[in-house]
Amino acid sequence: MRVFVTGGAGFIGSHYVRELLADRLPGTVGARVTVLDKLTYAGNLANLPDGHPRLAFVHGDICDGELLRELLPGHDLVVHFAAESxxxxxxxxxxxxxxxxxxxxxxxxxxxxxxxxxxxxHVSTDEVYGSVPHGSSTERDLLEPNSPYAASKAASDLVARAHWRSHGLEISLTRCSNNYGPYQFVEKLIxxxxxxxxxxxxxxxxxxxHHVREWLHVDDHCRALHLVAVGGRAGETYNIGGGTELTNAELxxxxxxxxxxxxxxxxxxxxRKAHDERYSVDISKITGELGWEPRVPFPDGLADVVDWYREHRGWWEPLVKDRAEQAAGR
Structure with missing residues (x-):
């Protein structure tokens, strides 16, 4: 099996790549992986295993159609993470x-x-649904994005749907709640x-x-992504949520x-401008169709993440320094 991963040096993409190369995802033993990443501020080669024989890394732009046409032939699956987020x-x-x-x-x-x-x-986000005052968003709810980021992801979802409907590409979409885990870029809240x-x-x-977010461990997210990649229906969207809702103050x-x-x-x-009050997604579709449920208890997952950052200063300290220098305009 050959898997093409866009944005594979970012937080979630690199975790998915590491899981593939460790043969921890069903049906992918021995899979070869090509990662395409522009290595912007959130992309980091240190997120990927160094020198793995089944990993090919290409430094390039997702907008470069000519490069994509050179790289894609022979791949069985494309997992599209690349995004400004x-x-x-x-x-x-x-x-x-x-x-x-x-x-x-x-x-x-x-x-x-x-x-x-x-x-x-196609990997998307729950932010495309906009703020949810009560209940949980289903895959059939209207898209009501409130930030330019969310609007751009909603637009990309529609682009993906159009390629499925117009051209017959076997595209499945996912929309996840807030992720947390090791290797997450230092601008994100946790x-x-x-x-x-x-x-x-x-x-x-x-x-x-007081703003409420639903938290999902990256391990659980990547398990769900793979289930959709190999078993999800073309043209369908699957919500992925962790089930733990907390105000930012509680977190x-x-x-x-x-x-x-x-x-x-x-x-x-x-x-923040137009700050969404609450996100929450209904996961009954992916649970019913593909048997997925989150496994990582939030208190355990959060404690493990704190320990990871405590033990991996060599990974994040250069990122904090670069971020401070950029903010100072140097």
Missing amino acids: HVDRSLDSAAAFMTTNVMGTHALLDACRATGVHRVL PLFITNLLDGKDVPLYGDG TERLLKLCGAGAERVRQVPD
């Missing part, structure tokens, strides 16, 4: 999100059609707060922290305790 960055400048997430998805699927690679898994606390810094909490309290810090380390900052 940080909401705050999209609020400051949305152009890169529209280019990578929308035009990049089009370029990839157009190249798949041209090279005869039919099976594609690694940002952990690394700040481990360095003796304050943590910036938006407003009063902060847990991180403070795990890092041995007090409440005085919390610094309230002005709320």
